[in-house]
Amino acid sequence: MFTNLKSLICNSKLTLYLFLLPAIMMVMVFAIYPLLYNFSLSVHEVTSSTLLSEDRPFVGLNNYKEVILEPDFIEILRNTLVFSIFSVLFQFLFGLAFALFFHQEFPLHKPLRGLLLIGWVIPPAVIGTIWRWLFNCDIGVINYFLNMIGIGSVGWLVTQTFAMSSVLVANIWFAIPFNMILMTSGLVSIPNSIHDAAAIDGTTFFQKLWHIIIPMIKPNIYATIILDIIYTFRSFPLIWNMTKGGPVNATTVLPVWSYIQSFNFFNFGAGTAIAVIILLLLLIISIIYIKFFVGKEEGVL
Amino acid sequence: MRHKTKPFHYIIIYAIVLFFVAISVYPVLRVITISLRPGDNLLTRSLRIIPEDATFENYIKLFTNEPFLLWVRNSVLVTITVTIIGVVLASMAGYAFSRHKFPGRKLGLHSLLITQMFPATMLLLPLYIMISKLGLINSFLGLIIMYSATALPFCIWLMKGYYDTIPPSLEEAANVDGASKFTAFYKVILPLAAPALVIAALFSFMTAWNEYIIAAQVLWYEDMFTIPLGLKSFQGNMTTEWGLYAAGAIVISIPVVALFLFLSKWLVSGLTLGSVKE
Numbered sequence: 275m276f277t278n279l280k281s282l283i284c285n286s287k288l289t290l291y292l293f294l295l296p297a298i299m300m301v302m303v304f305a306i307y308p309l310l311y312n313f314s315l316s317v318h319e320v321t322s323s324t325l326l327s328e329d330r331p332f333v334g335l336n337n338y339k340e341v342i343l344e345p346d347f348i349e350i351l352r353n354t355l356v357f358s359i360f361s362v363l364f365q366f367l368f369g370l371a372f373a374l375f376f377h378q379e380f381p382l383h384k385p386l387r388g389l390l391l392i393g394w395v396i397p398p399a400v401i402g403t404i405w406r407w408l409f410n411c412d413i414g415v416i417n418y419f420l421n422m423i424g425i426g427s428v429g430w431l432v433t434q435t436f437a438m439s440s441v442l443v444a445n446i447w448f449a450i451p452f453n454m455i456l457m458t459s460g461l462v463s464i465p466n467s468i469h470d471a472a473a474i475d476g477t478t479f480f481q482k483l484w485h486i487i488i489p490m491i492k493p494n495i496y497a498t499i500i501l502d503i504i505y506t507f508r509s510f511p512l513i514w515n516m517t518k519g520g521p522v523n524a525t526t527v528l529p530v531w532s533y534i535q536s537f538n539f540f541n542f543g544a545g546t547a548i549a550v551i552i553l554l555l556l557l558i559i560s561i562i563y564i565k566f567f568v569g570k571e572e573g574v575l
Numbered sequence: 576m577r578h579k580t581k582p583f584h585y586i587i588i589y590a591i592v593l594f595f596v597a598i599s600v601y602p603v604l605r606v607i608t609i610s611l612r613p614g615d616n617l618l619t620r621s622l623r624i625i626p627e628d629a630t631f632e633n634y635i636k637l638f639t640n641e642p643f644l645l646w647v648r649n650s651v652l653v654t655i656t657v658t659i660i661g662v663v664l665a666s667m668a669g670y671a672f673s674r675h676k677f678p679g680r681k682l683g684l685h686s687l688l689i690t691q692m693f694p695a696t697m698l699l700l701p702l703y704i705m706i707s708k709l710g711l712i713n714s715f716l717g718l719i720i721m722y723s724a725t726a727l728p729f730c731i732w733l734m735k736g737y738y739d740t741i742p743p744s745l746e747e748a749a750n751v752d753g754a755s756k757f758t759a760f761y762k763v764i765l766p767l768a769a770p771a772l773v774i775a776a777l778f779s780f781m782t783a784w785n786e787y788i789i790a791a792q793v794l795w796y797e798d799m800f801t802i803p804l805g806l807k808s809f810q811g812n813m814t815t816e817w818g819l820y821a822a823g824a825i826v827i828s829i830p831v832v833a834l835f836l837f838l839s840k841w842l843v844s845g846l847t848l849g850s851v852k853e
Binding site: 305306312398453511546549 | 720725826
């Protein structure tokens with residue numbers, strides 16, 4: 275009897291559903307349902323007093339209208355795009371360059387590569403604090419070096435002109451190791467015979483890079499860039515820790531704005547509406563990206 | 576590119592390498608420096624890595640006066656549970672997604688991807704409402720559930736991608752030999768997927784170990800803080816004990832460094848094989 279039951283469980287379609295059930299339940303209840311719940315909050319009037327009750331008046335798209343008509347909206351959207359585009363561009367290029375560089379054999383290349391990855395092991399919250407120290411106007415090391423070569427101190431994080439570039443530098447520094455690891459994993463998958471063949475044909479490094487290496491690691495590149503876009507577009511802890519979005523709105527990106535609306539102003543309707551806008555923008559960007567670059571290449575992610 | 580480099584190029588190579596290594600390592604060295612300074616002596620511009628009056632005062636204070644040991648215990652408890660849940664559930668679900676064509680499979684995979692586009696901090700409000708209705712505020716269970724749900728989608732995708740590279744003929748052979756579906760999975764496929772399991776574990780670990788924004792909403796009492804949340808509480812409104820903060824930041828990073836060193840062998844192979852498709 276028991277052996278029958280056991281074989282029934284182990285061999286039928288039931289195994290499949292038993293495998294899926296726990297994970298799917300977990301994701302449905304605690305990831306997808308909150309996502310839908312967030313959407314529902316964004317079309318209701320939500321205040322501190324109605325937050326925990328179900329008695330919230332339906333207001334349609336009013337929260338969205340309020341957010342989009344907000345005078346700051348365009349500036350914050352622009353900040354988000356500037357932050358994302360420059361971050362992704364530089365973190366990818368540096369990541370690829372380092373991966374290529376450390377793929378060569380020279381003494382100590384492995385320990386040195388390990389040191390380059392060190393930023394990855396520090397919690398993002400701490401990284402924000404570290405860079406706040408480095409960029410500090412009075413005691414920061416960056417100004418110390420500038421003073422040494424005769425340039426006056428710059429208020430990196432407290433002036434609207436420089437705050438965004440400072441936050442960008444910190445974020446790029448933080449994200450390079452991730453890109454480097456993903457690119458390295460692409461490079462090691464290229465068989466040595468291909469390098470040998472290229473060496474015999476006498477190709478230059480850049481010919482080899484453009485005609486052999488890049489095409490061979492294309493799937494890795496596509497996957498890395500889309501992950502970069504998603505992670506950067508929605509990134510929050512680093513900026514929050516460095517500037518809280520300031521000075522004024524100079525480094526406020528959409529996720530920071532959403533957090534401020536919900537948890538500083540208790541304007542939950544606006545906060546949740548911004549979150550939905552982030553999701554929609556990311557979806558549009560991803561779909562365009564996949565259609566445009568990846569086309570029919572299946573299974574990139 | 577596995578060719579021998581000419582000795583002539585060494586100087587240029589090392590100059591470039593050392594420059595970038597310095598940029599990546601320096602900020603971390605700075606934290607070590609500050610953690611070794613006595614008192615709250617952050618306000619010096621000295622560039623010395625080891626300060627003249629270096630002391631372990633901050634570390635000693637951290638482990639004796641502060642409820643730091645409690646935070647370590649809390650963090651370890653939460654992180655280990657999340658890692659186990661992440662690896663076990665993702666290894667099973669990823670397998671089902673990889674090997675079976677069932678109705679709703681595509682929708683499922685796409686939904687998992689979409690959850691990744693929604694920042695964890697944005698789920699804060701709905702999750703907070705749900706958790707408080709379930710009475711899980713100020714409980715580790717609430718936090719564990721939230722972290723697991725955040726880490727799972729990526730882990731499932733990762734495992735699914737890796738299983739895709741393992742030929743199904745392996746299980747079929749095992750089945751012909753009389754092994755049940757479960758045995759074939761457990762004895763044949765799972766050991767082969769070890770590199771991907773390592774990455775899934777690392778990802779779940781990092782999610783739970785580093786996070787503090789969600790934790791700040793769920794855990795209210797200092798005794799229940801995790802390490803990152805505790806560190807955050809050093810940054811008070813009036814004074815910040817930077818020495819303690821820096822010492823805590825170093826302590827929290829040590830297990831991650833150790834894990835990376837220990838797992839580095841599997842790290843590259845896990846990411847490689849998962850992304851190579853025939």
